[in-house]
Each structure stands twice: as structure tokens, then as C-alpha cells.
Amino acid sequence: EIVMTQTSLSSPVALGQPASISCRSSQNLVHSNGNTYLSWLHQRPGQPPRLLIYRISNRFSGVPDRFSGSGAGTDFTLKISRVEAEDVGVYYCMQATHFPWTFGQGTKVEI
Amino acid sequence: QVQLVESGGGVVQPGRSLRLSCVVSGFTLSNYGMHWVRQAPGKGLEWVAVISSDGSEKYYADSVKGRFSISRDNSKNTVYLQMNSLRPEDTAVFYCVKDGNPKFDYWGQGILVTVSS
Numbered sequence: 116e117i118v119m120t121q122t123s124l125s126s127p128v129a130l131g132q133p134a135s136i137s138c139r140s141s142q143n144l145v146h147s148n149g150n151t152y153l154s155w156l157h158q159r160p161g162q163p164p165r166l167l168i169y170r171i172s173n174r175f176s177g178v179p180d181r182f183s184g185s186g187a188g189t190d191f192t193l194k195i196s197r198v199e200a201e202d203v204g205v206y207y208c209m210q211a212t213h214f215p216w217t218f219g220q221g222t223k224v225e226i
Numbered sequence: 227q228v229q230l231v232e233s234g235g236g237v238v239q240p241g242r243s244l245r246l247s248c249v250v251s252g253f254t255l256s257n258y259g260m261h262w263v264r265q266a267p268g269k270g271l272e273w274v275a276v277i278s279s280d281g282s283e284k285y286y287a288d289s290v291k292g293r294f295s296i297s298r299d300n301s302k303n304t305v306y307l308q309m310n311s312l313r314p315e316d317t318a319v320f321y322c323v324k325d326g327n328p329k330f331d332y333w334g335q336g337i338l339v340t341v342s343s
Binding site: 152166175207209211216 | 329
């Protein structure tokens with residue numbers, strides 16, 4: 116089973132400031148078809164998760180462009196260019212390259 | 227718009243069974259695989275099961291294999307999760323999730339299952 120390990124943010128983030136979350140997988144996430152199925156999800160308190168980014172860097176429908184994803188192989192990053200109040204919550208990376216699908220432990224973003 | 231609505235949760239004693247349902251709308255269910263993902267109280271996300279668009283393929287997490295069964299009725303726009311031999315560690319919010327080939331693109335609001343005597 117692929118283990119996804121996320122970094123913790125060291126302190127609350129100030130509004131308007133950037134934030135960056137890292138995710139590392141225990142194995143390379145490049146699928147045999149050449150795609151890398153690494154996604155980022157955001158869960159606000161009391162809400163279900165919602166998809167932000169898929170295949171490393173593709174923003175899902177309706178996701179603001181202050182969110183961006185990057186990385187390759189085993190190391191991936193989610194960046195928020197300017198944090199807004201609605202960005203609080205927990206961010207999860209997940210991989211869908213190898214069965215079973217697995218999630219990171221989550222990174223909490225506080226303002 | 228896409229909607230997924232779970233039902234069937236509640237409090238159940240250890241060893242008993244429960245069946246969750248997920249009614250979907252806003253997309254053609256028969257075109258997509260569907261997942262169940264769970265989240266124990268205060269914990270992270272755990273993938274539970276997946277069913278292919280036509281129901282011919284089903285896969286499970288080791289933690290539920292042999293106890294849970296996923297199924298679907300495309301004519302009723304509904305996906306099910308039959309949960310047998312429930313354990314206290316199965317206590318969680320269960321989410322129905324659409325597979326956007328392959329990304330978890332739409333999630334239901336979730337339904338709480340509590341296994342307790």
C-alpha cells in the first residue's frame with residue numbers, strides 16, 4: 116500500500132500570505148499509461164471533502180486560480196498564493212495510481 | 227448540478243448489519259465508477275470500496291473485505307454499501323464519491339454510522 120506523507124504547517128497563516136503544503140508518496144506515482152494520479156482535496160470543518168486539483172496540477176471546476184499544484188514522481192506541492200478566510204480547513208493529498216487508493220494524513224490550515 | 231445523497235446510517239450494535247444507500251442526480255450514473263470513503267471521528271480519510279460503471283468489478287480495502295459489499299442499481303440511480311459483522315472501529319462518516327476517471331470529483335454530504343453496544 117502506498118503511504119502518503121504530508122507536511123504540517125508550522126504556524127497559522129496570515130490572510131493574504133502564501134501557503135505551501137507538501138506531500139510525499141512511498142512509491143513513484145507515474146501510472147503505466149504515463150499519467151500521475153495525484154489529487155488534492157480540501158475539507159472545511161463539518162463539510163465533506165471537495166476536489167481542488169487532479170493529475171498534479173489541473174484545477175477542478177470552480178476552483179480559484181490562487182490554488183496551484185506541482186511536482187512529479189514522489190514529491191508534490193499544493194500552493195495557495197494568497198490565503199483567504201474560506202481556505203481554512205484540512206487539505207489532503209491522495210493517489211489513484213496504485214491500488215488501493217490512499218490519502219495523506221491531512222494538513223490543517225488555520226488563519 | 228451533481229448531487230449525491232447518502233442514507234441508511236445510524237447506531238448499530240457490534241456484529242449487526244447496516245445498508246447504506248447513495249442516490250445520485252445530475253449525471254448519468256451508468257457512465258461512472260463509484261466509491262465509498264469513510265472518515266472516523268476526528269481522523270483522516272480511508273477509501274473503502276469501488277464498483278465499476280456496469281457493476282462487473284468490485285474492489286475493497288483489506289479492512290472491510292469479506293464483511294462489506296458494494297452494489298449498484300443504475301436504473302434507480304443508486305449505489306449501495308452492505309455492511310455486515312460491524313465492529314466498533316467501523317464507526318465513521320461514510321461518503322459516497324463519484325469517480326471522474328479517475329479522480330474523486332464529487333462527494334456526498336456523508337452519513338454517520340456508529341457501532342456501539
